[in-house]
Amino acid sequence: MTDITASSAASAPNRERIKASLRRRQAAETRFRAFGIGSVLIAVGFVVFLFSTILHDGLPAFWQPVVTVDVFFDPEIIEVDPKPEPLEGQSAAEFQRASLDWQRQVTMVNWNRIIQNSVAREAPDVELSAREIQALIESNERYRLRDMFVVSPGLLGSTVPLELLASANVDVWLKGDIDRSLGNDRQQLPEATRILADRFYEDGRIRMAFASTLFTNTDSRNAPAEAGLLGAFIGSLYMMLIVIVLAVPIGVASAIYLEEFAPKNKITDLIEVNINNLAAVPSIVFGLLGAAVFINYFQLPLSAPLVGGLVLTLMTLPTVIIATRAALRAVPPSLRQAALGLGASKSQAVFHHVLPVTYPGILTATIIGVAQAIGETAPLLLIGMNAFVTTLPTTPLDQSTALPVQIFLWEGNENRNYFEPKTAAAIIILLAVMLVLNAIAIILRSRFERRA
C-alpha cells in the first residue's frame, strides 16, 4: 500500500531476488514432479506390459487343434489273442502275468498304421506317405487307441469317430507361430502335411478344442502336444501343504515365544538378528542347504516334494515369524493388561485374548509366505526337482517337479515355437493359483475381521 515501512523497505531487494528466481524454481518443481509421475507410469506400465505379454502369448495355448478321424480297428493289423480272464485256482500273480503277456501283445500292434490308414481314408484324393500322415497326429495318440482296445477288446473290426490330437507342429503351423513363408527346408512339417492340415482346418475336420491335456496330463517329451501340468501341480500342492503344515505352526509358535514370553537378553537378541538375516538370505542358499543336509546327509530321495517342502518351509519360516510378530506387536498392550488384570495367566492372556485378534495378520503372513514359496524355483533345482517326470506323484516321496520348475523346463525346450505359448499358459496357471490364494486370504481376512 502507500505506507512504505522500514521492514518492507529492507526486504524490497529480497523480493526482487525471489521474484527473479521464481521461474527457474517452478520449472525445477515441474521437472521433478514429471520425473515422479514418469517413474510411477513406467512402473505401472511394466505391470501392464508384463501381464499383457503373458496373456497375449499364453491364452492361445489353452486351445489346441484336434482332428476328427473315423478310426477303423482293423482286424488285419490287430492280431492278438482273446483277453485273458481270471481262472479258478490261479494265483493273483499268475493272472497278473497272463494279463501282462496279453497287454504286451496289444502293445506290439502297429497302432500307428491304424491311424495312418484311417487318416488316409479321410483324404482319399491325396497321395500321402506314412511319414507325412504321421506328422499330422500327435504320436502318443496311438496309446490312446491301445488303451481303448485294452478296456474294450470288442472294438475289433468296428469304426469309431474319434478326435485325435494334432501334433505340436500342426499347432504351431495353424496358429501361425512359425513364419508360413519360410522355405520347405526350414519348416517343421512336410509340405503335404501342411496342405492337409490347412485343408482339414478349412473343412472343419480340424477344430480348436480346449487344451484339457494341460490340466490332466503330466509332462511328456515325445508327445509335446500332450504335455500337461498335472504332475507339477500335484508336486506344488504337496509342497504347499508341507509348508502350511510346518511353517505356519512353527513360525507362529516362535513369533509368540519371541514376542510374548522370551526374556529380553543376548540370546533372544541373537535369535532376532538371526531371523532378520535369514529373511534376506538368497533362496538358492536354502537349496544348497537342502542338497547338503536332506539329500547328502539324511539320504532323502532326489526330486521328492517332501524335500522341496522342507526347504521351502525353512525359507518361508522367517517371513511368517516376522509378519506374525508385527501382528502381535500391533495388539494394544491394554488388551494384555486387561486380561492379566482379571487374573488370567500370561499364557491365557496370550492364547485366549491376544492371539485371536492377530488371526487376520497371521493369515496374511501365511499367504504371503506360501505364495512366495509356491513361486520359488532356484532352490528346487538344486534338490533335483527339475527331473523329467512323467508319472503322477502319489506320495510326497515320489519323484515330482513343481509348477515354476515346469515353467523353467518348458522355457528351455528346444521346440521354442511350440513351447513358448505353452510356457506362457503355464505361467497364467501359476499366476491364477497365486491369485486364488490371495483371494482366499482376502475372504478369510474379512470374515475374521468381522468377527473380531
Added chain:
Amino acid sequence: MNSLVVAALLLVLLAVSYQVGLSRSRAVATGSTLKMHSRPNYHGMMVALWCLIPAALILLAWLFFGDNIERSYTLSLLPPEVVNSDPNQLRDVLRRVEQISTGYGVVGDSQPYENAAGQALQEFRLLTFWSIVAAAAAVGIIGLLAMRARIAPRLRARNEFETIIKFLLAVCSGIAILTTVGIVASLLREALRFFTFISPIDFFFGTVWSPRFAATASGDYGQYGLLPLLWGTLMVASIAMMVAIPLGLMSAIYLAEYAPRKVRAVAKPMIEILAGIPSVIYGFFALVTLGPALSALGDMIGVPIRATSALTAGIAMGIMIIPFVSSLSDDIITQVPRAMRDGSLGMGATKSETIKRVILPAALPGIVGAFLLAVSKAFGETMIVVLAAGNAPILRFNPFDATSTVTVSIVNQLTGDTNFASPQSLVAFALGLTLFVMTLGLNVIALYVVRKYREQYE
C-alpha cells in the same frame, strides 16, 4: 488298515485320558474342602499329555526301527548260503518273500524256504503289530493312571501345562537358529572339501572359469576362477540398481508426497504386484520379450546387443526390484515427521526443494539401508540370470554381451546327477559360501543402518 488302527488308538487314548482327567478333577473338587488350584480342563490336558506322549514315543520308535527289525528277522529265516549270496540275488529273494507274505504270490515256482519265510514273516508282522499297539496302549494307560493319581487340589496343573507349552514354543524359535547353523555348517564343510581339490587362491583370484565335466577328466578338474562370476554378478546387479533405484525412489517420492490419495490407493498396490511375481516369470519375460526388443533396438542404433546379455538380465531384475525399493523408501520417507515438511514449506521452499534439501537428507540413512538390501537381493537372484544372461562365464566388460553370475554357476554345477565327491559339484558350495557372506555383510550393515534411522525418530 494299520495306520487306521494306530490313528484310532491315539484318538481313543486322547478322548479317554482327557475325560478321565476332567472327571477325576471334578470328583476331587467336590470331595475336598480345598479350592482347586487349576481348572478341570487343565487336569484333563495334563492327563492326555501323560498318556499320549509315551504311547506316541513307542509308535515312533517302531516307525524308525521296525523295518530293520523285520529285515533282520527275515534274514534269520533264510538259509545262510542265500544270505551270503550276491546282493542282487538276495534282494530278489527278499522281494519274493515279501510278496508271499502279503498273499500276492509269486510267478513260477518258489523255493520251500521262501514259502516258509513268507509264512513266518506274515505271522511275525501280525504279532509285532498287535504287540506294539498293545504296548503303546499299555504305556499310555500307565501314564494316564500315574497322572490321574497326581490330581489333587494343590496340583499346579495349569502351570505345568503352560511350562510344557512354553518349552515347545521356545523349541520352535530355536529352529531359526538351527537353520542358520545348518546353512553355515553345510556350506563351510562342503566348501572346505572343495578347497582340498582346488586351492583357495586359485578360486578367489582365478580369472578363468572352466570346470571340466566330471566324467571326462580323471586328474584334471578344470579351472575355477571366481572373478568372472563375481564380475558378472556385480555388472548385472549394477544394471538392476540403475533401473530400480531411480524408478523405485521417484515413484515412492511421488506417491508419498505428490499423489492424491486416490492415485496412491491405485498405483501403490499395482506396483507391489511386481514384487509378488515369481522370478522365473521375469526370466520368461526377459527371454521372450525384453531380450529380442533390446536386440532390435541395438540394431536400430547400431550397437550390437545380444538378446541374452547382462543388460537384459539386469533390466528384468531391476523391474523386479522396483517395488522392493519403492515400498522400503516409502516407509522411510513417510517416517520423516510432518513438522520437517511444514518447516520448509512455511519458509517458501517449493515441494521439490523440500524433498531434495530436507526430506531426502533426513531419510538418507534409511534409504541407503534400503538400497543395500536391494543390492543383496540382486546378488542372490537366480532364475532371471539363469534364463536371460546368456551363461558365458568370461571376464569381459561389455554389458551388451552374455555373462554369468555366481548363482548361475551354482545352478549349473549342482543340477543333474549330484556327486558330492567331485570338485565339479562341491564348487557350488564354495560359491554359495561366497554369496552368503556377501549378502550377509550387506544385510547386517543395512539392518543396522535402518534400525539406527528408526531410533532417530522414535
Added chain:
Amino acid sequence: MMFNAPESQKMNTNAAPVAIADPKKVDLPTGFKTVRTPDPEPRPVRVHADDVCVFYGSKQALFDVSIDIPEKAVTAFIGPSGCGKSTFLRCLNRMNDTIEGARVEGKITLDGEDLYDPKLDVVELRARIGMVFQKPNPFPKTIFENVAYGPRIHGLARSKTDLEQIVVESLKKASLFNEVKDRLHEVGTGLSGGQQQRLCIARAIAVSPEVILMDEPCSALDPIATAKIEELIDELRANYTIVIVTHSMQQAARVSQRTAFFHLGILVEEGPTEMMFTSPAEKRTQDYITGRFG
C-alpha cells in the same frame, strides 16, 4: 492457571477440526457479527481478511472471519481447542494448501494484494509471511545450515560472506547468537527446546519476512524458555508484524497489543488486548477469559 492445559498436538499438525460439544453454544454461526473495538490510535493495516471460510472436505472449520492485522504490533489469537485459530493462522500464508481436501473461501490481502490470487506464487508469499511452528522443528542439519536454508533456496545471498552475514544477523536478532557462536557447525537438533525454537525464529527471520506467524511457539517449552521467547517477540515487534496463536491467556496479555477471540470457528470478538482482558464486550469472551469454559 487453569487454561494452560496443552492443546492436543495433533490439532496443529493435521488441523482436523475437533467438534467441541459446548453447552453454551446458543446461536448458529451464520449471520453472526464479530464485535470489534478499534485501537485508540489506529495503526496502519498490513493484512486484511474478509469473510474467510475454511472447509476440510465437507466440514466447515471457519465461518466468515474478517479481521485487520496492524503492522509492527503483535496480534494474539486466543480461544479453546478446535476453535479455528490455528486454521485461520495457516490461511495467512496458505499453509492450508498442503492439506488434502482443504478449501479456503473469502479474501485475504497483504498490502492490498490478494493472497489467493491464482497468479500469485505461494513461494514468494511464504517468503514474505514467515511461520514458526508449535513444536520446534529444526532440520537435521547444522545450526548454520538451518538458518542459511531460506537464503539459499531463495537465492538471497550474493556471496559466501553475504550468507554468513545474514546468518549471524538473524541469529543475533533471535538472541541466539551468543549461545551458539562457537558451535555454528554442530547439529541444530542438539540444542535445548527453547534454543531450538529461537533457531526456528532465526531461520524464519533470515529471509526478511514482513509478517511472522507463530503457532503456539511456546507450548512445548518450559517457563524459562517461554519467558525468553516472549522477550524476543517483544523485541521483534519493532520491525515485524507478528501474529501469534496461543493457548495461554497470560501470554496473550503479556506479548500482544491486539487480541482476537475465536470460538467454534467464529471470530467472536477482537480489540486492544488491555480492553479484551478487562472489559470484553461479548459474554462468551468474558466467560472464556474468566475460565468458565475452554
